[in-house]
Amino acid sequence: MDLKAVEQLATDQSSLKAAAGLAKPGKWSGVGGSHDGALIWGECAGSGANPYRVMADLRDLGNKCTCPSRKFPCKHVLGLLWLNAEAIVPFKPSDTPDWVSDWLGRRRGTSAGRPAASATPGAEKDLRAARAVDAEIVEDPKDVARREAQAARRSEETERAILDALDALGQWIGDQLRLGLSGFIDDATARCRRIAARLVDGKAAALAGRIDELPGRLLALPPGDRPRGAVVELGKLVLLSRAFRAAPRDAEMRRAVATSETRETVLADPGALRIEARWEVLAEQVQTRRDGLVSQTTWLLNLGATGPRFAMLLDFFPASAGKRGSVFTPGERFHGELVFYSSAQPLRALLVQRAAAEEAQGVEWPAPDATLSDAMSLLLLAEPWTIDIPLLLPQGRIARDEAGGSWWRSLDGTSALPVADTPEGLLCGTDLSITAAIWSGNRLTILAAQTPWGRIGSHD
Numbered sequence: 001m002d003l004k005a006v007e008q009l010a011t012d013q014s015s016l017k018a019a020a021g022l023a024k025p026g027k028w029s030g031v032g033g034s035h036d037g038a039l040i041w042g043e044c045a046g047s048g049a050n051p052y053r054v055m056a057d058l059r060d061l062g063n064k065c066t067c068p069s070r071k072f073p074c075k076h077v078l079g080l081l082w083l084n085a086e087a088i089v090p091f092k093p094s095d096t097p098d099w100v101s102d103w104l105g106r107r108r109g110t111s112a113g114r115p116a117a118s119a120t121p122g123a124e125k126d127l128r129a130a131r132a133v134d135a136e137i138v139e140d141p142k143d144v145a146r147r148e149a150q151a152a153r154r155s156e157e158t159e160r161a162i163l164d165a166l167d168a169l170g171q172w173i174g175d176q177l178r179l180g181l182s183g184f185i186d187d188a189t190a191r192c193r194r195i196a197a198r199l200v201d202g203k204a205a206a207l208a209g210r211i212d213e214l215p216g217r218l219l220a221l222p223p224g225d226r227p228r229g230a231v232v233e234l235g236k237l238v239l240l241s242r243a244f245r246a247a248p249r250d251a252e253m254r255r256a257v258a259t260s261e262t263r264e265t266v267l268a269d270p271g272a273l274r275i276e277a278r279w280e281v282l283a284e285q286v287q288t289r290r291d292g293l294v295s296q297t298t299w300l301l302n303l304g305a306t307g308p309r310f311a312m313l314l315d316f317f318p319a320s321a322g323k324r325g326s327v328f329t330p331g332e333r334f335h336g337e338l339v340f341y342s343s344a345q346p347l348r349a350l351l352v353q354r355a356a357a358e359e360a361q362g363v364e365w366p367a368p369d370a371t372l373s374d375a376m377s378l379l380l381l382a383e384p385w386t387i388d389i390p391l392l393l394p395q396g397r398i399a400r401d402e403a404g405g406s407w408w409r410s411l412d413g414t415s416a417l418p419v420a421d422t423p424e425g426l427l428c429g430t431d432l433s434i435t436a437a438i439w440s441g442n443r444l445t446i447l448a449a450q451t452p453w454g455r456i457g458s459h460d
Contacts, residue, residue, distance in 0.1 A: 003316055013208060023086065169241060193212065206259055207240070269339075274340075275304070276336070279303060279333065308340065312390075313349060313351060335355040338352060365450055398432070419443065423446060426451070
C-alpha cells in the first residue's frame with residue numbers, strides 16, 4: 001500500500017496529523033511482518049507504562065490496536081501503516097506473535113461452521129493454513145448485500161456531511177466580504193484555520209488543506225496585490241463549491257474537495273489516460289504544509305507528439321521523517337509511461353514505468369503556446385477553481401521595473417507577467433527562447449528555460 005491509502009483510511013485530518021507524528025522509528029518497538037507479507041505489527045509507546053500493541057492485515061486493511069481510542073482506525077494504526085508505506089523502518093519477516101495470531105483468529109471467527117484460523121495447528125506461525133480456510137468459505141449473499149448497503153449508506157452520509165460543510169463555507173465567505181477584505185487579510189491565518197477545521201469535520205479534507213494554505217499564498221504577494229488576490233481566492237472557492245454540488249460523485253470533484261483516489265484505483269481504471277512518451281524533468285517543488293505534511297511536486301514536459309504537454313507528479317510524506325531524496329534530476333530525460341487522474345484537462349499523473357535516463361540532446365521542446373490568453377483560458381474554462389497553470393512561454397527576457405520587481409516580457413513587447421521570486425544567475429540578462437513556468441493567477445514561477453547557451457533551471 002502507499003501513503004494515499006493511509007490518507008483514505010483516516011477518519012479525519014487530525015488523525016492523519018497525529019499519525020504523522022508517530023511515523024518515527026523512535027516511537028516503535030517489536031516491528032515485524034509475516035513471512036508472506038500479509039500481516040504487520042508493532043508496539044507503540046503511549047502515555048501508559050505499557051506500549052500499545054498495533055497490528056494490521058494488508059490484504060483488506062483490517063486492523064487492531066489496544067489503545068482506548070474511539071476512532072477506527074486510531075492514530076497508532078495509521079502510524080504503523082505509514083511506517084510501512086514509506087519504508088521508514090524495516091518490517092523484517094518473522095514468526096507471528098501470539099497476540100497477533102489471537103486477533104487474526106477472532107477476526108476470522110468460525111464462519112460457515114469452520115474453526116478459526118488460530119485453532120488450525122501452526123496458523124500462528126504460518127498464514128497459509130488460514131488462507132486455505134478462506135478459500136473454502138462461501139460468502140452468504142445476505143452478508144454481501146448487507147455490506148454493500150452499509151457502504152452505500154456511508155457514502156451518502158459522507159456526501160451529506162460535505163454538502164453541510166460547503167454550506168458553512170459559503171456563509172463564511174459571505175461574512176469575509178461583508179466585514180471587509182482588509183480585516184480578512186490581517187486575520188487570514190486564524191479565520192482560515194477555523195473554517196478549515198469545520199471542513200475537516202465535514203469530510204472535506206482536501207478543501208480544508210487548500211484553505212489552510214490560503215494565507216501563505218496571500219502573504220507572498222506584495223501588499224498592494226493582496227486584496228485582489230483575496231477576491232480571486234474566495235471566488236475560486238465559490239466556483240469549486242458550486243461544481244461539487246452539481247456533480248458530488250465525480251472523481252475530479254471529490255479529489256478537489258474530499259480526498260484523492262488511491263494509486264491502485266487510478267492504475268486499475270480502464271478509462272484512465274495513459275501516455276507513453278519521452279519526458280523531461282523540468283523542476284521539483286518541495287513545500288512544508290501547515291498540517292505537518294510535505295508536498296513534493298515534480299513537473300514533467302512531454303517531448304512527444306501526443307498527450308498533455310505537462311504532467312505533475314504529486315507525493316506527500318510527513319515532515320517528521322526528515323528530508324527525502326528525489327528519484328528525478330531536473331533536466332534529465334527518460335522514456336516512460338504515465339497514467340493520468342481523470343480530469344477535463346489531465347495534469348496530475350502517476351509514473352507507471354520508466355527507462356534509464358537518456359542524453360539531453362536530440363529532442364527539442366514543443367513549440368510555445370500560440371497566445372498566452374488562450375493557454376491560460378483553456379484550463380480555467382475547464383477548471384476555473386484551479387490554482388496553478390503550466391505554460392510554455394514564447395521568446396522573451398527577464399526585466400526589472402523601477403520598484404525592483406521582476407517581470408517576464410515577450411520579445412515582441414505584447415505580453416508581460418510579474419515573476420514571483422527574484423530570478424538570479426543565467427536567467428537574468430539572456431534571451432529565453434522558450435520558458436516553462438507556472439502561472440498562479442497573479443505571479444509567474446519559472447521552472448526552466450531554453451536559451452542560446454542551452455537549458456537552464458530556475459536556480460542555475
